[in-house]
Amino acid sequence: MNDNIIQRIRKNVEICPDKLALEVESYSINYFELWGKSSKIAELLRSFNVFQQNVGILAYRSLSTYTGILGALISGNTYLPFNPKFPNERIYKMIKSANARAFIVGKEFVPILNLLENEINEKLLFFAPEIKKKDLPLLKSKIICSEDFENIKSNDKISAVGFEDIAYLIFTSGTTGEPKGIPISHKNLINFIDMNQKNYPLSINDRCSQAFPTTFDCSVQDIFATWNAGSCLVCVPESDLFAPARFINEKNLTVWYSVPSVAMFMKRMNILKDNIFPSLRYSLFCGEALNEHIAVSWQKAAPNSLVVNLYGPAENTIAITNYTWKKELNNSVNGIVPLGKVYPTHDFLIVDDNLNPVGNNEPGELLISGPQVSSGYLNDDILTLKKFIRLEQKGDKVWYRTGDLVQEDEDDDLHFLGRMDHQVKIRGYRVELEEVEKVVREASGRDFAVALSYPFHNPVAESIVVVLEDCKFNATNIISFCKTILPDYMIPKDIIAIPFIPLNNNGKIDKNKIISMLKENHGN
Amino acid sequence: MATNDELKQFVINKIVKKSTQQGLKLDTIEDNFSLTGSGLFDSMDFLNLINEVESSFKLVVDFSDAAPEEFTTLGGFIMNCK
Numbered sequence: 267m268n269d270n271i272i273q274r275i276r277k278n279v280e281i282c283p284d285k286l287a288l289e290v291e292s293y294s295i296n297y298f299e300l301w302g303k304s305s306k307i308a309e310l311l312r313s314f315n316v317f318q319q320n321v322g323i324l325a326y327r328s329l330s331t332y333t334g335i336l337g338a339l340i341s342g343n344t345y346l347p348f349n350p351k352f353p354n355e356r357i358y359k360m361i362k363s364a365n366a367r368a369f370i371v372g373k374e375f376v377p378i379l380n381l382l383e384n385e386i387n388e389k390l391l392f393f394a395p396e397i398k399k400k401d402l403p404l405l406k407s408k409i410i411c412s413e414d415f416e417n418i419k420s421n422d423k424i425s426a427v428g429f430e431d432i433a434y435l436i437f438t439s440g441t442t443g444e445p446k447g448i449p450i451s452h453k454n455l456i457n458f459i460d461m462n463q464k465n466y467p468l469s470i471n472d473r474c475s476q477a478f479p480t481t482f483d484c485s486v487q488d489i490f491a492t493w494n495a496g497s498c499l500v501c502v503p504e505s506d507l508f509a510p511a512r513f514i515n516e517k518n519l520t521v522w523y524s525v526p527s528v529a530m531f532m533k534r535m536n537i538l539k540d541n542i543f544p545s546l547r548y549s550l551f552c553g554e555a556l557n558e559h560i561a562v563s564w565q566k567a568a569p570n571s572l573v574v575n576l577y578g579p580a581e582n583t584i585a586i587t588n589y590t591w592k593k594e595l596n597n598s599v600n601g602i603v604p605l606g607k608v609y610p611t612h613d614f615l616i617v618d619d620n621l622n623p624v625g626n627n628e629p630g631e632l633l634i635s636g637p638q639v640s641s642g643y644l645n646d647d648i649l650t651l652k653k654f655i656r657l658e659q660k661g662d663k664v665w666y667r668t669g670d671l672v673q674e675d676e677d678d679d680l681h682f683l684g685r686m687d688h689q690v691k692i693r694g695y696r697v698e699l700e701e702v703e704k705v706v707r708e709a710s711g712r713d714f715a716v717a718l719s720y721p722f723h724n725p726v727a728e729s730i731v732v733v734l735e736d737c738k739f740n741a742t743n744i745i746s747f748c749k750t751i752l753p754d755y756m757i758p759k760d761i762i763a764i765p766f767i768p769l770n771n772n773g774k775i776d777k778n779k780i781i782s783m784l785k786e787n788h789g790n
Numbered sequence: 791m792a793t794n795d796e797l798k799q800f801v802i803n804k805i806v807k808k809s810t811q812q813g814l815k816l817d818t819i820e821d822n823f824s825l826t827g828s829g830l831f832d833s834m835d836f837l838n839l840i841n842e843v844e845s846s847f848k849l850v851v852d853f854s855d856a857a858p859e860e861f862t863t864l865g866g867f868i869m870n871c872k
Contacts, residue, residue: 508826508833509858527833534837535861536852693833728834742813754832 270452271433271459271490272339272424276301278496285470287493289517290501293329297496300333302420307337307395309418310410311368314391316343317425320364320435323347323480324379325372327501330396331480334370335489342425343368344432344449347480350374352753356445358385360437363447363645371409373397383407429453435644436483436580438696439689439756443704447644448483454583455486457637459494461609462487465588466548466574468495474521476501477510477528482694483580484552488523497521511537518545522568525553525694526726529560543568552576552585553694555682555726556603561591577605577682580696581653581666583638586612587680597679605672605680612636615665616672621657629673631686633665640666690719690727692755697730702748702756706732709747710739714767714775720759722781729759733780735767792847797868800846804839805830805864821865836862843871 269277275297278285283298295303311321321338323345325331331347338345346364348357360366361382371379371394380403383390390407399411432449440446468474474492476499478485492499506513509532514522522543529551532538543549546568551560556575565573578585589606597604608614615623616630624630633655642650653667671683688699699717706715712734719727732744741761748757764787768779802819808830809816825831831839840851851871853861860866 505859508836508862509853511854512857531833531837534840535854536850537854539854542854742811746813759834 269456270427270429271456271494272336272427274456274459275336275493276422276424278493282470282496285496286498288329288332288499288501290327290329290332290476290499291503295329300336300493303329303333303395304336304340305420305423306415306418307333307370307393308341308423308425309421310393310415311337311341311343312423312425314368314408316341316368316391318342318344318431319368320344320346320366320432322361322364322366322369324369324375324392326350326374326480327504328372328374328396330370330372330394332489332499332501333395334372334393335480337370339427339433340424342427342431344435346435347485348375349479349481349753350378351479352481353750354378354381354385355751356753358382360445360447361386363437363445364435367391369393370395371397373401376402379403379405427452429456434483434486436481436486438580439698439701441688441698441700443701446646446649448580448640449642449644450483450486450580450583450640454638454640455490457611458487458583458585459490461611461638462491462585463495466550466572468492468497468521470496472497472520472547473500473518474498475510475514475519475523477507477522477524482553483584484523484694487552487584492521509535509537511542514543514546520545521548521550522546522571523548523550523552526551526556526560527554527693529564530557533560533563538563538567540566541569544570546571548572548574550574550576552578554691556591557726558598558601558603561603562593565591565593575603575606577680578638579666579668579670581640582634582668583640586634586638589679597675597677599673599675599681599683602682604675605682607678608634608680609636609638612638613663615657615660616674621655627674627676629671629683632668632670632672632680634668635660635663635665639664688717690730692719692727692729695753695755697756699730702730702732702752702758705748705751706734706744706758706761709744710734710761712739716767716775716777716780717758718777718781722785730756731760731762732758733762733764733767733784736763736765739763792849794868797843797847797871798864800843801839801864801867804842808835819864821863823864824862825864825867826862839867847871 279297279301287297287300321343368391392409433452433455437445476488549571573591575589576585577587587605589604613635615633669686672680702717703715716733768776770776
């Protein structure tokens with residue numbers, strides 16, 4: 267582990283400068299051009315003394331997204347990705363929490379620059395490498411447009427960063443109602459990249475999908491596993507994400523990586539036909555439970571491909587276990603493909619409620635320790651101490667409590683059994699139900715709101731419903747309010763009235779009783 | 791066998807119901823109306839719409855020959871219901 271990811275990419279620029287590095291929108295650029303554009307951004311960031319800061323990427327599925335990410339890293343900064351689908355309120359919270367003052371801007375975010383500037387109420391720095399001055403609004407902040415970039419020369423300079431410096435900052439749902447920042451260091455990242463390259467080697471001939479939103483940490487694997495190997499990153503346009511079959515074939519992709527839901531949608535729409543994806547050699551799935559019937563269908567659709575289930579919380583840098591699915595192994599539990607084995611670079615424990623290791627093959631919470639484990643949460647020492655723990659009998663090692671209930675089988679493969687808390691996954695996104703409840707309480711003025719994943723008791727959640735007492739509320743207004751605060755995957759599908767909120771013997775809200783009441787009154 | 795007009799009316803009714811639920815008023819619904827792009831239907835809603843069309847009209851929806859930007863419009867959706 268002598269080089270960080272930027273030095274690796276720089277080497278590829280020397281080895282294969284003419285090789286395609288990125289296809290996005292109508293652009294196809296090689297490694298030399300990618301570095302050239304990114305190093306100009308880096309040079310401008312340096313010229314404004316932006317170093318070891320959180321640089322916001324206000325760009326999405328456009329050229330500036332990728333050159334901005336690389337430029338931020340070349341100049342020794344941390345990149346912080348944003349999604350234009352997020353409500354402005356959430357974007358402001360993330361910016362304030364990360365104290366970001368410099369931003370790479372793509373055309374996707376131009377409409378909110380004025381609002382953002384007013385909300386932050388400080389002088390900001392906007393770098394818009396692909397936008398002409400005439401297409402930008404009048405701002406109080408400093409803005410560097412495409413004309414300014416023309417005068418900058420690209421160069422080979424890489425600002426010094428240590429392995430403990432932060433490469434990216436990703437936000438997920440938080441139980442307190444505020445998005446939670448997870449800083450991932452260069453050490454975390456390069457350890458993951460090396461493990462990934464060892465397990466599923468990429469070559470300069472590979473063409474890898476970039477389907478995940480950049481606010482989803484699996485996008486980091488898309489981008490950097492690809493550029494680490496000198497492969498070509500192919501950005502999937504928003505319009506094709508829903509059912510990308512045609513895109514995979516037209517672009518001759520060799521690697522597909524997405525949440526299993528994408529495969530499920532294609533199967534349901536009768537698109538997932540046998541041998542429809544002959545070019546694929548790796549099909550990677552991550553972010554939510556992979557149903558066996560989806561794995562079976564995908565394997566038939568991509569007969570030349572390995573079908574791989576990856577698992578890992580964002581706090582453990584993208585993925586920490588892998589399982590290459592094979593039908594003949596018949597190793598699924600409850601129809602869910604195993605998580606597989608923890609990477610050999612890491613230690614793991616399966617523990618009971620008292621943090622004592624469980625007996626052989628007994629279920630318990632998964633704890634992880636090793637070089638991919640983040641240092642903790644941004645600005646939240648209390649939560650960090652709760653989730654990143656030390657165990658008396660294990661010395662100085664830090665263990666991350668995943669909150670995932672798992673079981674190890676006779677072949678040492680882990681199986682996912684459920685969550686220990688109220689976190690659910692919607693299309694791969696982590697959702698803390700408490701965060702949804704908080705916003706609904708605020709919107710409805712009620713003391714109690716109970717968020718439930720739907721379908722009830724299904725290991726793969728599709729949406730969220732919220733239950734309120736009595737029926738004197740306007741569900742449309744509550745959902746409209748939620749849309750101003752929460753990203754689309756967290757917005758409740760429905761607000762349902764029940765006569766009373768039942769409590770169990772411990773005085774806690776009895777969710778099972780609520781589900782029974784709903785099934786009685788509304789069916790499944 | 792359902793006619794295209796019957797299918798279209800069925801889907802339009804669903805669109806109107808959705809928009810009413812979300813407090814939106816649609817003036818006109820043309821064939822190029824985007825079910826998913828309008829924000830009315832997310833991916834799960836779209837799958838539910840397929841289920842409802844299949845069970846109500848006893849047919850199979852097959853989008854294998856169509857592009858997403860086509861079959862997610864009202865007209866394209868109807869055209870690909872076989």
